[in-house]
Amino acid sequence: MIEYESLANSNQQFMRELETAATNVIRSGWYVLGHEVTEFEKEFATWVGTRHCIGVANGLDALILSIEALMLPKGSEILVASNTYIATILAIIRAGHKPVLVEPDAETFNIDPLQITASITSATRAICVTHLFGKACRMDDICAIANEYGLKLIEDCAQSHGAKLSGRMTGTFGDAGCFSFYPTKNLGAIGDAGAVVTDNDEIADRLRHLRNYGSKQKYINKYVGVNSRLDEMQAALLRVKLRHLDEMTEHKRNLARVYFKNLPDWMALPHQKEDEYDVFHIFGVRYQERDRLKSWLLEQGVKTEIHYPIPPHRQEAMQGILQGDYPIADKLHETELSLPISVGHTIEDVQLVTNIIKQFKI
Ligand SMILES: *Cc1c(COP(=O)(O)O)cnc(C)c1O
Numbered sequence: 001m002i003e004y005e006s007l008a009n010s011n012q013q014f015m016r017e018l019e020t021a022a023t024n025v026i027r028s029g030w031y032v033l034g035h036e037v038t039e040f041e042k043e044f045a046t047w048v049g050t051r052h053c054i055g056v057a058n059g060l061d062a063l064i065l066s067i068e069a070l071m072l073p074k075g076s077e078i079l080v081a082s083n084t085y086i087a088t089i090l091a092i093i094r095a096g097h098k099p100v101l102v103e104p105d106a107e108t109f110n111i112d113p114l115q116i117t118a119s120i121t122s123a124t125r126a127i128c129v130t131h132l133f134g135k136a137c138r139m140d141d142i143c144a145i146a147n148e149y150g151l152k153l154i155e156d157c158a159q160s161h162g163a164k165l166s167g168r169m170t171g172t173f174g175d176a177g178c179f180s181f182y183p184t185k186n187l188g189a190i191g192d193a194g195a196v197v198t199d200n201d202e203i204a205d206r207l208r209h210l211r212n213y214g215s216k217q218k219y220i221n222k223y224v225g226v227n228s229r230l231d232e233m234q235a236a237l238l239r240v241k242l243r244h245l246d247e248m249t250e251h252k253r254n255l256a257r258v259y260f261k262n263l264p265d266w267m268a269l270p271h272q273k274e275d276e277y278d279v280f281h282i283f284g285v286r287y288q289e290r291d292r293l294k295s296w297l298l299e300q301g302v303k304t305e306i307h308y309p310i311p312p313h314r315q316e317a318m319q320g321i322l323q324g325d326y327p328i329a330d331k332l333h334e335t336e337l338s339l340p341i342s343v344g345h346t347i348e349d350v351q352l353v354t355n356i357i358k359q360f361k362i
Contacts, residue, residue, distance in 0.1 A: 039239060040236075
């Protein structure tokens with residue numbers, strides 16, 4: 001059986017280092033917002049190439065708090081991709097604003113800059129882009145639009161640790177870049193964790209307050225904040241894995257190369273472009289009879305996933321919030337299939353998957 005992903009497998013190669021880091025935290029007697037968090041924030045900011053990094057409890061909070069830190073008038077319209085993971089949309093709602101869905105480019109899965117321009121109204125205040133599956137959005141075009149219309153720009157980098165456009169890292173284009181370190185992400189903790197990166201001193205300062213009851217100095221409360229702190233244990237474990245992140249990304253890109261070289265041409269492969277450095281959080285192919293292919297692969301011993309089975313506008317939670325038709329999102333959700341591509345998989349695993357797929361009767 002080839003698993004879609006075994007997290008124990010993925011973390012196996014770092015086990016000794018992780019165990020040492022965990023032991024050190026337990027022995028230190030300091031467990032929330034301390035030395036490990038401060039050091040991780042410095043190291044992650046350096047790795048991304050921003051002035052600030054603020055650790056938070058998870059990726060959703062990174063998004064909610066960053067949007068709050070923009071201090072937009074309540075009820076502002078914020079543009080977001082119709083096929084993003086629902087967290088991006090939930091964050092806009094939780095921060096008190098109105099999500100306006102914009103259809104993606106059908107080839108890249110990422111928000112379509114032309115559709116962004118068409119969706120701007122007098123109430124639009126920000127764009128929240130998701131670099132889906134580990135591919136950077138066309139930030140060249142999107143930054144130009146944001147500048148032209150005076151819109152704020154938030155990047156959802158939960159799937160794009162290390163992804164680049166023209167050599168520039170995702171998370172460095174907008175007012176803030178929001179990361180999740182959920183265990184399955186390209187940089188995954190051993191539990192929940194998240195962070196925001198930014199070059200903006202004011203946003204960084206607000207976030208440092210907001211994540212800790214609105215307080216940066218003990219018992220002095222400046223904002224109506226929340227408890228969304230990054231704990232020492234996760235920060236220490238993330239520091240270990242951050243040291244190996246570039247190798248892990250290279251490994252995933254090597255697995256992707258095997259897929260690109262060997263997969264049959266009856267399925268649509270991920271879009272690739274010269275100036276885009278993709279990190280393949282997900283290797284999403286498309287095929288019109290996706291469900292038949294998925295169950296056949298399972299019979300052959302290959303587990304796959306769907307990202308995602310139901311588009312946001314068709315979720316019960318979004319009734320009365322998201323209106324309209326989103327045919328491109330619908331189509332992508334009906335045809336997408338995610339193939340195994342984790343750091344726990346070997347080149348041979350992926351070769352085996354491609355050999356099996358070639359035997360599928362289309
Ligand atoms: C995982 C994910 C999130 C949420 O991150 P959590 O840490 O699970 O809260 C947000 N956006 C996208 C695109 C994601 O994939």
